[in-house]
Amino acid sequence: MSLAVSPSPASVGASVVVVTLLDGSRAPVQGADLRLHGDMTHAGMVPLDVALQEQAPGTYSASLDLSMAGDWVLAVRGDLSDGRKLVREFPLSVAPAQP
Ligand SMILES: [Cu+2]
Secondary structure, three states: OEEEEEOOOOEOEEEEEEEEOEOOOOOEOOOOEEEEEEEEOOOOOOOEEEEEEEEEOOEEEEEEEEOOOEEEEEEEEEEOOOOOEEEEEEEEEEEOOOO
């Protein structure tokens, strides 16, 4: 699984996250039910929780509003169509809003 955020590098504001899911032979994994949970590494933030929509085979995306600069952790959790579960965390450093 890989995760990309645009704009890149990430900054405060509207962003798009794209998760690419490939199997062991690098074929796209279709039909997964994926959610993204975003939280910061300090206490007291309201976390983000969004569903990722499959845009193309094995490519899932969602819009995010990154509300604060600093260190985030984006956790992707999901159920694959064969019943397996998936959890993976991606650290993300978010810069202040760009002018
Ligand atoms: Cu914060």
